[in-house]
Structures are given as structure tokens and as C-alpha cells.
Amino acid sequence: MASRDTFSLPACSSVSANDGAIPYGTNISSVIVTGKKSDGTAATGLVAGYSVATNIVTVTLTDPSTANGTYHLKLICTLDTDDIVIEFDFNRVKVRDK
Numbered sequence: 001m002a003s004r005d006t007f008s009l010p011a012c013s014s015v016s017a018n019d020g021a022i023p024y025g026t027n028i029s030s031v032i033v034t035g036k037k038s039d040g041t042a043a044t045g046l047v048a049g050y051s052v053a054t055n056i057v058t059v060t061l062t063d064p065s066t067a068n069g070t071y072h073l074k075l076i077c078t079l080d081t082d083d084i085v086i087e088f089d090f091n092r093v094k095v096r097d098k
Helices: none
Strands: 002-008 028-037 047-053 056-062 069-079 085-095
Touching: 028 047, 028 056, 056 069
Parallel strands: none
Antiparallel strands: 002 056, 028 069, 047 056, 069 085
């Protein structure tokens, strides 16, 4: 069973504002998403796919072969300005049967 989750990562509203996830005037041009168990070992099959559009990252997760538990997702985003790379870490992703 797969689930689709979205992460909205908006740009700041001005040069001096601190109200966004990425710098003012930038957009996410590409993303890489990885998943691991909370102990740092590989979570085989957890991330089935991902995409980015208009600073919204969509991640498709599947039931991992490692079963229920707590996982770590890492979103590595490349911005369209000067190839800046920003990493977002989500440390308590809970996976369980419905």
C-alpha cells in the first residue's frame, strides 16, 4: 500500500523576512528524497517516488520491508539560484498498518 505525502517549502516573502523555508526569490528546481530507519540503517523500499512542482515536494511512500516503525526522511533540494542545495530532515516519520 502506498501513500502520497506533500511537503510545502515556500520561499520567504521578502529579502528581510524569515517566513519561508527557502530564500526569497528562489524556487526548488530538483529534489532527491531518501529514507532510513531511525537507527540509520537502510529502509528498503520506503521511498517509492518523489517529484517537485512550485516548491511543493510530493513523496510516495510504500510499506517498507522492515515493517512498522519510526523512520527518517531527507529531502535534498537544489534551488534555481546559483545551484544552492538545502537539506530538510524529518526525523520522526511513523509507519504503521492502518
